[in-house]
Amino acid sequence: MNKKYLPSALILYLNYFIHGVGCSILGQAVIKEALAAAWGVEAMAITAISAALGLGRLIALPFAGPLSDKLGRRISTAIGSASYAIYLIGLALAFNAGTHGGYTIAYVCAIIGGIANSFLDTGIYPAVSEIIYKAPGVATMGIKFFIAIAQMLLPFVLGVAVTSTAAGLTSYNPLFYGCGIAYIVLFVLVFLFPLPDADQKASGKKEGLIDSLKHTHFSFESIAMILIGFTCTGTFQLWLNCAQNFAKENVGWANPSIMQTYYSAGTMLALVVTAFLTRKIKDVRFIVVYPAICLVTMIAVLMGQSKPLMIAGAFIIGWAGAGGLLQIATSVCNMLFPKIKGTVTALVMIASSLCNYTILTAASKMQPSGVMTMNIVLTAVGVALGLFVNIRYKKMVELAQQDN
Structure with missing residues (x-):
């Protein structure tokens, strides 16, 4: 540097x-x-x-x-x-x-x-x-x-x-x-x-997203990866925006704002620990393990409804839900779909933004307990998608290597 x-x-x-x-x-x-x-x-x-x-x-x-x-x-x-x-x-x-x-x-x-x-x-x-x-x-x-x-x-x-x-x-x-x-x-x-300008301007004409979509064949696996961008975003966005309301109304916690600190502490630790773990464990494993951890945590929070559970839940969701899961999913996309790397990555981020808009809009019309239930269902779908991608992973790697 x-x-x-x-x-x-x-x-x-x-x-x-x-x-x-x-x-x-x-x-x-x-x-x-x-x-x-x-x-x-x-x-x-x-x-x-x-x-x-x-x-x-x-x-x-x-x-x-x-x-x-x-x-x-x-x-x-x-x-x-x-x-x-x-x-x-x-x-x-x-x-x-x-x-x-x-x-x-x-x-x-x-x-x-x-x-x-x-x-x-x-x-x-x-x-x-x-x-x-x-x-x-x-x-x-x-x-x-x-x-x-x-x-x-x-x-x-x-x-x-x-x-x-x-x-x-x-x-x-x-x-x-x-x-x-x-x-x-x-x-x-x-x-x-100053900013480095070496790659600032593209040389030649690049294919845009719409043109790229016209020439792209989507497999079930690529669709699953795009949908994971939707589900994993829903997990942490619903928690980030609605868990404190759940703590106030269902747990009786008058001022649960400290949950934000535990959530962020989990995220910060996850960034360091997950970066180390990815050297030992395949990235694709995290897209099923982390959502599964979030799923179990939210079920415990919904059933237990106590202040200690809310604090633990904030830390765990911060770690497993917001600690780089979306970035890991994007990284797996880049590796598994080399021919449509840019297109699939863009679609994962669009799916993430679409989730942010649709799911939070729906949550704004619901009670906090209903939002927690919706998050559990959405995260369970994410676990199922992650399992499917992991089951198909060996075959997907073989296809990716053939494309190189």
Whole structure:
């Protein structure tokens, strides 16, 4: 790694540090209650705002990647930073609007936040891989690590950021404004420091996603891998956005925000331990073992309904559900389908975003216990898909080797 890129790498990672807050704030029970009180809706209805983040990703994914290749990582990252600032500051403005369109404003801003996420992904993932070119896996793992650190600190920040309005409403606007301003600063900084440009612009014309789909034959195995992108996303997104509501309503835990810290601690440890385990164990084994662990954990939580179980569940789901499972599934796709690597990877991420939108939208209309049950069913489907892929793995490897 060239030392001149060290400040640039830090700026890129800081985008994901703030993103760790931005993608988690709407899942915090206390923030849900504050926003719900301001907008005159039920707390679970805030989950639909989280779902809009997935809708924004779906809108942007087909063109965010090609734009990053054509215009460069800097432009893609800048678009992501600016859009995220609009999302976060927009949440504060939506809170102030109250029942006069506040919920609608937040929904639109969340769509912009999802678009921001896509541009950050397509700009920063390749950029840090180009900067830390000798260890691209470590570079991308660093992104998840920065997200996890922010999510672990979030419950402690909430206690500092809370204020009361003149009308007596609880407000977390200082947090929204602070993170939005931080993104504006990062937007400026990304133009001031160098980025490697070697692979920034594609040479020649690349086949787009739609053209690639026209020439692709999908096997049952490839469809299963795409569906795993859907199910594994549902496992951790439903927990992240709804488990605290379950703890409040079903367990009687008045302030379960500390669950976020245990969840993030599990994620951080998983990133380190799983990276080591993948040297000894085939990646494909994790796409059945980790969902199975999540399934058993959620069944125990639903049946036991106690504070210790909620804490243990948060840590375990953070580890097995959010500790790189989606990235492992994508990695397995790249290895098993070399001829359609880009297409299948793109479809896994689209399936992930589709899950984020549809499943969270459905969850916003359900009771917390119903959401936990839905998550158990969805995760069980993921276990079945993982078993199918593992059973077919030897044959799939043989076919992949023939394609090389």
